Amino acid sequence: MPSIPYLIPRPGGQALPLVLSPVRAGFPSPADDYLDDNINLHEYLVEDPPATFIVRVRGDSMIGAGIANGDLLVVDKGLAPVDGDIVVAVIDGEFTVKRLYRRAGACVLAPENPAYNPISLQPGQELLVWGVVTGAVKKFRR
Template sequence: MAFTASPTSLRLPLYGSRIAAGFPSPADDDIEATIDLNEQLVHHPAATFFVRVQGDSMIGAGIHNGDLLVVDRALEPRSGSIVVAVVDGELTVKRLKTEGEQVWLMPENPDYPPLEIRDEMALHIWGVVAHAVRSF
């Protein structure tokens, strides 16, 4: 089933001042511009999809349980990319590691072992993770 979406624009205010993560600073009331999250997060609309994370194998990469991933199929998966992959029918998000012909899917949590892709395993890369969106 193909999903066709009509592009929408939702422009929200972007304030010119940065937010202090240390000591508080006076806030500016000046709006610098507006920002459209579609423009910021989705660079290839026809090749982009969203998926919600379940589990904690990628916490070292800043990807947590419940995060929403923006996955871009137009990006070329390279060694070091975080990818959404299907391994023997199981969907996973891991860091891709390649050395010559050898391929691994690497977790970013020491509690999980690397997954070496062997000849008898079916691997399909669905796309490269472009962004992770977290709700608190």
């Protein structure tokens, strides 16, 4: 089975300034007046460090959930997936990220892009859920 590299920064990484007031997506507001404290993204995104890993997304099957090609997903292996969670799963040895649904005793992995069909497990197929996606990191400029 393929392994996923652990790319998450170690605790004690660089803290970044946190603006107290949320940024509006409409009317502009001067943010400098609202500087609050610092935020450590590791502490913010990771609840259980030993059970957490980060994986880079390849493809566009989850764009409706705001997950795009190249995004980094924070995945917690310690969480039990519930109906509707976005999960990193392995089907017959192939990794995928999809929304997990349980329907009539069967598991369905659903994309969030109408160009793709849901994956309904067939008899004999193996599904292994590696973890529940708890966050995402995007980079707009490279």
